[in-house]
Structure formats: structure tokens, C-alpha cells
Amino acid sequence: MITLTDIAYVRSGAADLDAATRFATEIVGLELVTPTEVGVAHLRADGRHHCLALVEGPSGVISTGFRVADSDALDAAETELERSGISVHRGSPEEARSRRVREFIGFDDPFGNRVELVNQQETVARPVAFSRGAGITEFGHLCLDAPDVHEAYRFWSTRFNARVSDWLGDAACLMRIDPVHHKLAVFRGDEPGLCHMNFQVETIDDLFRNWHFLVEHDVEIEMGPGRHPQSGAIFLYFLGPEGFTYEYSFGVRRIEDDATWVPRTFDPAEPGSIDMWLGPTSRPLTQPQLRQTELRQTELRQTELRSAESRPAELRPAQAAKAPS
Ligand SMILES: [Fe+2]
Numbered sequence: 001m002i003t004l005t006d007i008a009y010v011r012s013g014a015a016d017l018d019a020a021t022r023f024a025t026e027i028v029g030l031e032l033v034t035p036t037e038v039g040v041a042h043l044r045a046d047g048r049h050h051c052l053a054l055v056e057g058p059s060g061v062i063s064t065g066f067r068v069a070d071s072d073a074l075d076a077a078e079t080e081l082e083r084s085g086i087s088v089h090r091g092s093p094e095e096a097r098s099r100r101v102r103e104f105i106g107f108d109d110p111f112g113n114r115v116e117l118v119n120q121q122e123t124v125a126r127p128v129a130f131s132r133g134a135g136i137t138e139f140g141h142l143c144l145d146a147p148d149v150h151e152a153y154r155f156w157s158t159r160f161n162a163r164v165s166d167w168l169g170d171a172a173c174l175m176r177i178d179p180v181h182h183k184l185a186v187f188r189g190d191e192p193g194l195c196h197m198n199f200q201v202e203t204i205d206d207l208f209r210n211w212h213f214l215v216e217h218d219v220e221i222e223m224g225p226g227r228h229p230q231s232g233a234i235f236l237y238f239l240g241p242e243g244f245t246y247e248y249s250f251g252v253r254r255i256e257d258d259a260t261w262v263p264r265t266f267d268p269a270e271p272g273s274i275d276m277w278l279g280p281t282s283r284p285l286t287q288p289q290l291r292q293t294e295l296r297q298t299e300l301r302q303t304e305l306r307s308a309e310s311r312p313a314e315l316r317p318a319q320a321a322k323a324p325s
Pocket of ligand 1: 143196198247
């Protein structure tokens, strides 16, 4: 059993990195971390160095990251996944640096979603310099697609510590890895991908102010404002560039007493099961998972950008090799 201690990040490819970054900052309100890596925009919402990395290259999800407790836990996870026949990639130091983690492993879930387990995600002490006052308090949850949400639950609950909080029939499985009602959700979808990335906001007023702000800025509202009966959260889903769906929400339920919580099943066809305020509902757009060939294109593009950026070797200061003493 692999214990996930928290969600870590979403990494997403952007064909137009500038436009995607502008939306993430000026519209969503995230902080653009001072760039240190050409072709990558790190976006911050809370204590994490970043929770969203936009990477110049083919448009689509690169990976989603989850934390484990320490290095031993990561090694044990690697062994456990490999023993069960899952192919595991150990991240290079350069890849780990870009993710601002000490080390990580990557693998595909049975549905083709690229998942990364990380150890020691970097925390930044200074307050977040939000690009606008959206009221964001933290990266709240992420939602993946899979063709069978029951199979997805079997994967996440047998190999990992995920527990179902509530079911939306065959359409969604909402899972917790800590007291928050769901930090990981799986929605039914034919292809792997990221259904949405959620940010919690501080007050209900923030949520409604954001709604007006998005409407004024001609952002496509996919669903909401409404209220999910499962988590009790007031939600607003909206569409960003590259088919990336963001969600703001406020007031998510916490399940403090695990032993007494009984998961419920809601029929998605029943009025009020998705939005208890009975507003119009629609399925948020999923950003597809990048396939192996596209992931290689992303790597090639990053290599190109880095080599264009780097100065010729003869101009670099000489590095004196230290002899071991
Ligand atoms: Fe959500």
C-alpha cells in the first residue's frame, strides 16, 4: 500500500505558453514564479513552490503529481509498482529540479494517465504574490478521466490509500487521502486526461466576485456558480486556453472521523445531484493526456530551448575540479 500524503502539482503542455501563462496569472490570479527555466512557467497558489507548471510544447497533460512521506516511501512505492507489473521511470536530477522536488518516479495508471510520486516538494516561505485578488487559498484537488470509475477506484484504493467519499453513479468517484472530502476525483471519460484543476477560495464572496470577473472578461463558464451536494462546495468551472478547465470552489466538506463516514451514491440523472441549486449542468472539458510520442516532442522542444538559451561553452567560467582530499 502506497500512502499519498497530498497532491503536489499539475504539469501541462502549452502550445502557446505566453497566452496560457497570461490566463493563469491575469485571469485565474496565480503568481508567476520568477522564471529560472526557459520554456517552463511555474505558477504558485500556496506554500508550494508551484502547483501548476506550464511547459512549452504540444498541448495536453504531461503529468499529475502526488506527495509521499520520504525517500524510503518513494523507494518502496517504486518496488511495489514494479512488482505489480507497472513500468516505472525514475526522474533524472534535471527533471526533479524542474518539478522542484528532491526526487520522483513516474508511471501510467491503467487508463493511461501519467502519475508522478514525489518526495520533498519545495515550500516557499514568502507570501504568494497573487496576480489579482481572486481569494485563492490553496490548490484544492485534481480530477482525472478514466473509462470506468469503479475500476479506477479499485486501482487507487488497493494500491494507494485513497478512500471513496461519495459516488456519482458510474460518472464520478470522489476520493480523499486526508480529511478533505476529495483531493482526487475520477470522472468517466473515454480517454485519459485532466478533467479539471481546483483552487479553493477564501469566501463565498470571492467565488461570486470571480464569477462576475470571468464573465466581464469573456471567459467561458462551463458550470456554476452552483453547489455540489457531495462535498457541499460552491463551485465555478471555467475554461482556459489549451482546453484546460479550472475550478474555483469554496466550503469543501472535511471528513474528520473516517470510521463513521459512509460513502453515498448519487444518480447523476437525478435533479440536484450535481448542483443542488438546480442550475444547468454540463461536463467540464478534459485536457487530454499527452501520449508517448508527444511527450518526446515536449522533451525535444525543451532541449532546443535550453540549448538556444545556453551560452557557448568557451564563454563559461572554468570549473576547477576539486581533487578528493
Ligand atoms: Fe472539482
